[in-house]
Amino acid sequence: MINRRSAMFGLAAMLAPQSAVAAKIQKKFVLDAKYQPQTVDFPNSYLVGTVVVDPGNRYLYLVETGISARRYGVGVGKAGLAWSGTAQVARKAKWPSWMPTANMIKRDPAKYGKYAKGVEGGPSNPLGARALYLYRNGRDTYYRIHGTTEPWTIGQAVSNGCIRMLNDHVTDLYDRVPIGTTVVVL
Secondary structure, three states: OHHHHHHHHHHHHHHHHHHHHHHHHHHHOOOOHHHOOEEEEOOOOOOOOOEEEEOOOOEEEEEOOOOEEEEEEOEEOHHHHHOOEEEEEEEEEEOOOEOOOHHHHHHOHHHHHHHOOOEOOOOOOOOOOEEEEEEEOOEEEEEEEEOOOOHHHOOOEOOOOOEEOOHHHHHHHHHHOOOOOEEEEO
16 A cells, blocks of 8 residues: 555656646637637638638638638648648548658658657647548648647647647537538638
């Protein structure tokens, strides 16, 4: 019993600083209200259920009617700002694994080379809690709508081109969007 208590105390002492740091980070981060999910006026001609991404303004819309949509804040990288067009959600994953592309490794081997074999899904994975994989004409575009481990980046120009969302928000979207959903990137 004494050994068990000592082990439990040691584990608790070891985890306490990490918990304190995590709690401190969570308390400091407050998402701007404009990036919270909300129903907004969105006059449009898209089919209900279409996802529309506005990378320049850092919003993602899920069309609810011809005049409204559920809006989420997103973070988008340079490649996401350059890519536009229509795709479909061809795959969805909960706690997806992640592997940097060959171009990412080539561009910054010190940063991405160590992940060349991939990262298992989980809370520390860069794709976060959920991922929607975008395909065009049956081929992977390598663009994703996914969660993030860096919530403070929502509303920013970030990442390698994918559309990133808070984990709670991408989980909400994941539950609302079926395979085959049309995604329009403006």
